[in-house]
Amino acid sequence: MKVLNYTTSYLAVVLLLLISIWATIFYYAMLDEIYDSIDDGLDNQKGLIIQKAAFDSTVFNRQQFDEGDYAIQEMSAQGALHFREQYIDTLMYMQNEKEYEPVRMLKTVFRHQNKYYGMQIITSMVEEDDLISELFYALLWLYGGLLISILMVNNFLLKRIWKPFYHLLNQLKNFRLEKGFNITMEKTNIDEFRLLQQTVQQLLQHNIDTYTSQKHFIENASHELQTPLAISINKLEALAESPTLTEKDLSLLGSTLQNLERLTRLNKSLLLLSRIENKQFGQTEAVDMGALVQKAADDWAEQLVFYNIELKINAPETLIVNMNPDLAAILVNNLVKNSIVHNGKGGLVHIMVNKQLLVIENSGNKKPLDEKTLFTRFNAGTSGTSTGLGLAIVKAIADLYHFSIRYTYAQKHTFTIYF
Amino acid sequence: MKILIVEDEQDMREGMVQSLEQELYIVETAADYDSALEKIGIYEYDCILLDIGLPGGNGLDLLRALKKEEKGSGVIIVSAKESIDDKVMGLNEGADDYLAKPFHMAELHARVKSVIRRKIQNGSTKITVENVVIDPDDRTVTIAGQPLDLNRKEYDILAYLVTNRGRLVTKTALAEHVWGDAIDEVGSFDFIYSQIKNLRKKLKDSGAQIEIQAVYGIGYKLSEA
Numbered sequence: 001m002k003v004l005n006y007t008t009s010y011l012a013v014v015l016l017l018l019i020s021i022w023a024t025i026f027y028y029a030m031l032d033e034i035y036d037s038i039d040d041g042l043d044n045q046k047g048l049i050i051q052k053a054a055f056d057s058t059v060f061n062r063q064q065f066d067e068g069d070y071a072i073q074e075m076s077a078q079g080a081l082h083f084r085e086q087y088i089d090t091l092m093y094m095q096n097e098k099e100y101e102p103v104r105m106l107k108t109v110f111r112h113q114n115k116y117y118g119m120q121i122i123t124s125m126v127e128e129d130d131l132i133s134e135l136f137y138a139l140l141w142l143y144g145g146l147l148i149s150i151l152m153v154n155n156f157l158l159k160r161i162w163k164p165f166y167h168l169l170n171q172l173k174n175f176r177l178e179k180g181f182n183i184t185m186e187k188t189n190i191d192e193f194r195l196l197q198q199t200v201q202q203l204l205q206h207n208i209d210t211y212t213s214q215k216h217f218i219e220n221a222s223h224e225l226q227t228p229l230a231i232s233i234n235k236l237e238a239l240a241e242s243p244t245l246t247e248k249d250l251s252l253l254g255s256t257l258q259n260l261e262r263l264t265r266l267n268k269s270l271l272l273l274s275r276i277e278n279k280q281f282g283q284t285e286a287v288d289m290g291a292l293v294q295k296a297a298d299d300w301a302e303q304l305v306f307y308n309i310e311l312k313i314n315a316p317e318t319l320i321v322n323m324n325p326d327l328a329a330i331l332v333n334n335l336v337k338n339s340i341v342h343n344g345k346g347g348l349v350h351i352m353v354n355k356q357l358l359v360i361e362n363s364g365n366k367k368p369l370d371e372k373t374l375f376t377r378f379n380a381g382t383s384g385t386s387t388g389l390g391l392a393i394v395k396a397i398a399d400l401y402h403f404s405i406r407y408t409y410a411q412k413h414t415f416t417i418y419f
Numbered sequence: 420m421k422i423l424i425v426e427d428e429q430d431m432r433e434g435m436v437q438s439l440e441q442e443l444y445i446v447e448t449a450a451d452y453d454s455a456l457e458k459i460g461i462y463e464y465d466c467i468l469l470d471i472g473l474p475g476g477n478g479l480d481l482l483r484a485l486k487k488e489e490k491g492s493g494v495i496i497v498s499a500k501e502s503i504d505d506k507v508m509g510l511n512e513g514a515d516d517y518l519a520k521p522f523h524m525a526e527l528h529a530r531v532k533s534v535i536r537r538k539i540q541n542g543s544t545k546i547t548v549e550n551v552v553i554d555p556d557d558r559t560v561t562i563a564g565q566p567l568d569l570n571r572k573e574y575d576i577l578a579y580l581v582t583n584r585g586r587l588v589t590k591t592a593l594a595e596h597v598w599g600d601a602i603d604e605v606g607s608f609d610f611i612y613s614q615i616k617n618l619r620k621k622l623k624d625s626g627a628q629i630e631i632q633a634v635y636g637i638g639y640k641l642s643e644a
Contacts, residue, residue: 230521254636
């Protein structure tokens with residue numbers, strides 16, 4: 001739920017509660033005022049009737065209400081002296097409405113020519129149920145109106161206020177550390193958002209700095225390792241030429257050399273990766289992928305024979321891709337190598353090239369690989385002399401040129417690149 | 420044949436000197452930019468091995484100075500910075516070859532010989548070992564005057580071993596030279612053995628007076644039979 005709607009839903013509940021309480025209070029206050037005003041009217045009328053009675057004796061003939069609004073009966077002095085004036089709510093049959101309707105009645109007494117009279121004056125009352133329902137509907141309209149206007153304010157005003165926030169959020173969603181810094185901020189007058197923007201910017205900058213320095217560290221470390229590695233390998237090679245070495249010595253030397261060479265390969269792969277990520281491969285040209293596949297197949301011909309792997313190439317169409325030719329060769333070669341090295345003796349490799357994609361299938365382990373970690377560094381079944389960087393390099397090249405690469409497994413391991 | 424090694428790393432330099440002196444080259448060294456510039460100015464070299472990152476200056480500047488003086492030396496850039504820029508710039512500035520550190524000594528010898536052959540001997544010299552003659556231009560091999568039929572990789576293996584004759588060539592060096600760097604992550608280099616076996620058989624059948632010896636666990640060596 002968006003923050004806009006979230007506050008609105010809270011407001012809706014609070015408003016409902018507030019309006020209900022307010023309505024109750026308002027209702028009673030209103031009612032009180034109405035009674036007050038009616039009672040004043042009755043009091044006034046009482047005065048008028050008593051005045052009229054002073055010179056018009058017909059007043060005393062009104063013993064029933066009939067068409068009038070007062071009734072007068074003579075009463076004993078005893079009763080009159082103990083009488084207390086009172087206003088009461090009662091019901092009277094109304095001709096027009098044909099039902100009993102509430103009326104307000106003033107019961108009072110007065111003295112006229114030493115006689116005591118009891119008098120009742122009525123006036124029609126507000127119908128409470130009508131008042132309540134009127135009030136209820138009025139408040140319903142008010143409530144609805146309030147909610148609608150709040151929603152509208154949210155949508156028009158708040159949306160504008162929150163725009164920099166959502167803008168920032170969208171940018172963050174698309175932010176990739178390795179792609180560098182390209183977050184833009186929208187101008188805002190709201191302190192909190194400004195603070196958020198500043199904080200995010202600082203955080204990102206800090207992360208990018210750390211990332212860059214780590215990357216540089218790897219690059220520098222790899223560079224610096226090259227020379228001592230070269231020296232060690234060359235010295236061991238020189239040592240291996242010594243005529244006095246026994247077979248055992250040679251075997252030790254051989255395995256030391258192999259491990260140093262493995263380290264060299266690892267180093268080279270790391271350097272290659274950082275060069276790809278740093279976009280240090282310049283000029284692109286139209287590269288014929290089919291030809292590269294064919295060349296890779298030729299390069300690997302001896303291994304294919306040695307491991308008894310059958311390689312089938314099916315290239316009905318020409319696939320021309322604009323990219324750096326060195327990287328294209330590395331891409332194809334790594335995939336082909338991968339399909340051969342991680343294949344069993346007597347396995348099968350099937351390569352298909354058409355206008356848009358390159359598919360490399362191989363038999364091999366009868367177990368699907370984990371797609372999530374497959375293309376990460378040092379994760380693809382790092383074994384023996386493999387550096388575990390081959391597919392990471394493939395992925396880096398694909399990312400550089402925005403190719404998509406997919407791995408699927410259905411009896412065969414299939415790598416598909418969509419150019 | 421005179422070779423100048425311009426390299427600031429002492430161990431690296433000594434290793435190269437030692438290895439090249441075994442091939443009976445006259446080897447001189449320079450450890451920094453200034454002494455290299457001085458030597459280039461005074462002496463003539465057939466081949467110069469040039470490091471890019473030097474104390475006191477950049478190897479590429481040395482290359483420019485060399486080309487300005489129009490000395491006929493072959494230049495091989497030897498750089499630890501395996502960056503395309505260095506390679507492209509070096510070759511554009513007139514270097515004859517580029518070798519990235521770390522490298523195998525066998526590869527260094529092959530490159531040095533190739534540069535000297537092209538620059539100094541105008542590429543016309545055939546390599547002869549006993550009754551085997553290799554013509555690098557036509558990529559052909561004759562044994563006792565009879566042409567030997569080899570496929571591309573067999574030829575590359577033989578030529579590489581002949582270039583490094585009498586020296587140990589590791590399996591990795593051989594694989595990288597013949598199959599290219601791309602090969603470098605293969606599970607094992609066992610497949611080379613079957614190639615060598617074929618080559619040995621062809622050499623033997625043609626009566627070649629050279630043979631390829633296996634050096635236990637490490638590589639191969641070409642020697643006179």
